[in-house]
Amino acid sequence: MRKLEASDLGAKFNPEHFPFKTTDEIKPLDGVIGQARAMDALELGFEMEGPGYNIFVGGYPGTGKATIIESIAKRYAARCKTPPDLIIVNNFSDEYRPQVIELAPGNAVKFSKTLARSIETMRNELPRLFHGDHYHRERNKLTQRFTEQKEVIINDLNARAAEISIQVLYSQSGFQTIPLQNEKPISEKQYSKLTDVEKDQIAESIKKVQGFISESVREIAKIEQISLEALEEFNQAMAAAAVGPRIEHIKQKYSRHKVLKQYLDTVKADIVANIALFTLADEQPTSPVENDGQEGSSVPENPFIRYKVNVLVDNSQQKGGPVIIDTNPTYYNVFGRIEKRPVMGGIVTDFTMIQAGSLLKANGGYLILDVDAVLQNPYVWEALKRSLRTRKVQIEDVNEQFGFSSVTSMKPELIPLKVKVLLMGRPDYFQFLQGNDDSFRKSFKVRADFDYEVDRCENVEVQYTAFIARVCQERKLPPFTPGGVMEILSMSSRLADDQTKLSLQFGELVSLIKEAAHYARKLDHTAISGADVRNAIAGRHFRMGLVEEKIQERYDRGSILVDTTGSKIGQINGLAVYSIGETSFGKPVRITATTFIGKAGVVNIERMAKLSGKTYDKGVYIISGYLGNIFAQEYPLSLSISITFEQSYGGVDGDSASSTELYAILSTLSGYPINQGIAVTGSVNQFGEIQPIGGVNEKIEGFFKVCEQKGLTGKQGVMIPESNVEQLMLNHELVEAVKNGKFNIWSVRTIAEGIEILTGKPAGEMNKKGQFPKNTVFGEAQRKMTAYMVRSLTVKQRLVPSRPGESESAGAEEQD
Structure with missing residues (x-):
């Protein structure tokens, strides 16, 4: 045992380790203090390719791991190739399974605008083409030919009917047969005077003519069907001649993109097949995006949405790989959502309402998530593991799986995924997941543990001083004197509960640095001294000390x-x-x-x-x-x-x-x-x-x-x-x-x-x-x-009667 001296009650600092007047003379820290183990693990995790090499970053709050992780991720991301843009377009063969197409970075928006302009131009030009003189002349020639063929059939019908004294009249309601006498229609009076034999002959003649009429009707129907098909082919040929050059012009810009060229071919085919949408353009909205999603709209959806391009991910401003930090990792925020809108009393959706989540936005780079938030949000954890395992993302309406959605939703194609996920959380989360989730280690093979303290030595004290200098420079605070630095280091040892250690809970220390600067400025100090730091500590204790003060009053009063x-x-x-x-x-x-x-x-x-x-x-x-x-x-x-x-x-x-x-x-x-x-x-x-x-x-x-x-x-x-x-x-x-x-x-x-x-x-x-x-x-x-x-x-002896021989031994025991 020993009685402690005052020198035993706190950390002792050597003033020679702080040879400066203020930290303005010190080069700001450019690195990480005391995290060699974590940095080694992070280096492995960032540099290892292949599935499963995602990183679990463990550590207690306030150690600066989030800032460090973001900084390192951005450094590695800068070395990565900029990932492609992603667009979603209509699948003309199955509108419920829209197609996902990759484009070179920056091309998604360009392609979307180019196609939109072409569609708008065609909406203006095609009506003029199909309402023009040339079109009508050619159409009339085509229809005239079939009209003449129908007239031949009708004339032939009339001739055959006349041979047996029957006249055939043709109107929109059909054919009408009239008996003839002396090549003139028989009146009712004349018909009534006919003998029964003559009437039977007329009836027999009409019956024969009805057969002629049936044959003629079948021939005319066949000609009309051929006429319609020919007219449709004519319209499509006219449309193809007008649409083809515009689509080909776009295809030339993306001549090396096979999938995109195939999509443009389907766009062309759909426009030609649905040319009526364009020829009736005056009855449609004036813009391709008009009436395509206003909430509560009673206007039917715009049919031209089918040609719209939904830019899912735009990397036009991205240099290298993306680094995405999702602070609210709900299912839809991470994996994307399919929105819906009310139209004419119902709920509808389409491929233009599909949105990317943070996982797709981070594709080709890094996604940083907080494990606590991930586990608190339903369905996110299992879906995340599945996406990392299959290396594909499925955007879907999760409510459909449980029957909560009354609308048949979109099911876009699976999207290839190449992303490294960094999951941050306390060490106990790692232990929990490792012990309760067999697939956890397969998806997160790298563990980077951030320490909460570091051994105090001269080198570390110098690093801390540089850290303080960096904080002052970044936040435009007054510099620290050596005394101020030593007070910060003392508080760091206090946080570590060890004279031989310094805490790595930089969040707490940065708050103290800023508060000390506040007190220094109040006193017009040009540099932050030890007294300013002590004032900040005292101020913090006073602000948070209400409960302690009330309890102390109970001691003072004797309660x-x-x-x-x-x-x-x-x-x-x-x-x-x-x-x-x-x-x-x-x-x-x-x-x-x-x-x-x-x-x-x-x-x-x-x-x-x-x-x-x-x-x-x-x-x-x-x-x-x-x-x-x-x-x-x-x-x-x-x-x-x-x-x-x-x-x-x-x-x-x-x-x-x-x-x-x-x-x-x-x-x-x-x-x-x-x-x-x-x-x-x-x-x-x-x-x-x-x-x-x-x-x-x-x-x-x-x-x-x-x-x-x-x-x-x-x-x-x-x-x-x-x-x-x-x-x-x-x-x-x-x-x-x-x-x-x-x-x-x-x-x-x-x-x-x-x-x-x-x-x-x-x-x-x-x-x-x-x-x-x-x-x-x-x-x-x-x-x-x-x-x-x-x-x-x-x-015991008084309460329990003794047996023979026991009293002597009991007495001996008592004497001993």
Whole structure:
């Protein structure tokens, strides 16, 4: 054990490591501090080709991994070939499966505009062509030929009918037969005077003519069908002659693109086949994009949308591979969506309403995602693994899979995928996925772990100084003096909970740098000094200290019972840490222990009241093991021990108070009082060795504040594990109090060392007979436990009748 000096309470910096007046003289950092392992993994991940070499970037928030990853990804992306543009066009053979076409970077928008202009031109020119004199002349010639053929048939019909004295009249309603007499139609009066034989002859003649008429009708229908087909061929030939040169002109621009040329051929064929859409252009919208998606529109969709080009991905401004950071990775944001619109009381969709997601936008480059957000959004994780495994992306309406969509949606072609995904998250996410998802390692073969701390040495201190210089330069802040830099480094060690380490939680440090600059400017300082940094720390503590302040008031008023002077048996000050959001602080808590005859052993009131956690319960069991190891080698423990955290109603967990509870038990067993001016923290093992705990700085500062309010005597202090000494990074006020002898900090390695400090009595060493000396803590505790055992046996003898021969042995035991 030892009493610590002020120099032990924080990191010590060598001023020679900071040979400058301000950080303006320092070259800003151009690199990464303390992440050699992560950088090696990232280099492997970025440079390895092939499926599965995606990267899981692990690390705690604030280590700067997002900034570093983006920077590295952009550096590697600059070496990549710029990926092609992607367009979606109508599939004229199956409109529900639109076609995806790749184009050279920057060509998608150009092609879209070129085709749109050509369609618009044809919409204007084709009506004039089909309404022009030339068209009508040629059409009339064609129709005249077929008209003449029909007239020949009708004339032949009339001649055959006249031979048997029947006249055939042709009208739009059909053919009408009239009997003739002397080559003149018979009137009803004349017909009535005919004999029955003559009437039968007329009826027979009409019947023959009806047969002639049927033959003629079939021939005329055949001629009309041929006429229509010929007219359609004529129209298509005229259309092809007009459309062909314009489509061929576009094809010449993309002569090396086989797929695009094939698509343009289908466009040409569809225009020719649907030439009526263009010849009736006056009845259609005046623009290819008019009425193609206004919400709530009652106008039918524009038929010319079929020729529109949907630019899915435009890389015209991209240099190298893309780097996409998706901060909201919902299913549709990642994989794309198929939108819908209301039209005439219904819901419709088409290929122009398909949009790319971040996965396609990052195609040919890098996609950065947060694993927490990915796992929180339904369907994203499984779809992402599937896309990485198959190296293809499917844009689809996920609601269709579950029957939530009443509209038959688009199913675009699968799109080839070549992207490297960087998944960022805490290390526990990696462990969870690795343990619960068999396909995870196949998709993310590289793990890059960002460290949260680095060993403090001269080289790292120089790098930190360069980092501070970079932050000041980038954010246009005043420079730092050496004193200011050392205060930032002190806070970095405080964040790392280690004098020999520096934290890599740069987010927290950058915030402190900016806040220190604010305080420096308020005082018109041209450079940020150590005092400015301390002001920033104090300001932050004040802003976040409302809860701590309210709790401190309860100590000041005596609502929470804690003694900081005097001595008491079985009572000790433990230390607890409260975490409220971003701030943590320590406060003392009274722990008491009582012992009495019984066999219950150590009774933990928190556990009995179900206010304790598993780790706390483990600490209590360890206390039982320690007591048995020290005092029950010759006979069993016959006592009950009750321990509790007084005025604790919200639950207790952790084993950092196990040594504290053991000291209280030893006090009540030995009868030696404990100095109430000393607070204790530290866990213990079954051999009485004091083990390190967390939150040591907060705990010491918390008890110091309570003692300060109640009055410092110079005898108060905190006892901590020796293994926690290197973690001490205490505030300046407390260090000054220790330096001036107003407060004390002791470090101990064993329970024996600790109990001597607390009671002022020797702990005692066991002799060869297993006995501890009198007037020692362990000796008096052993004697009391022996007395408990004897009394217990005596009571047992009185309550249970003895059998012959047992009284003598019992008496012998009592005499021993």
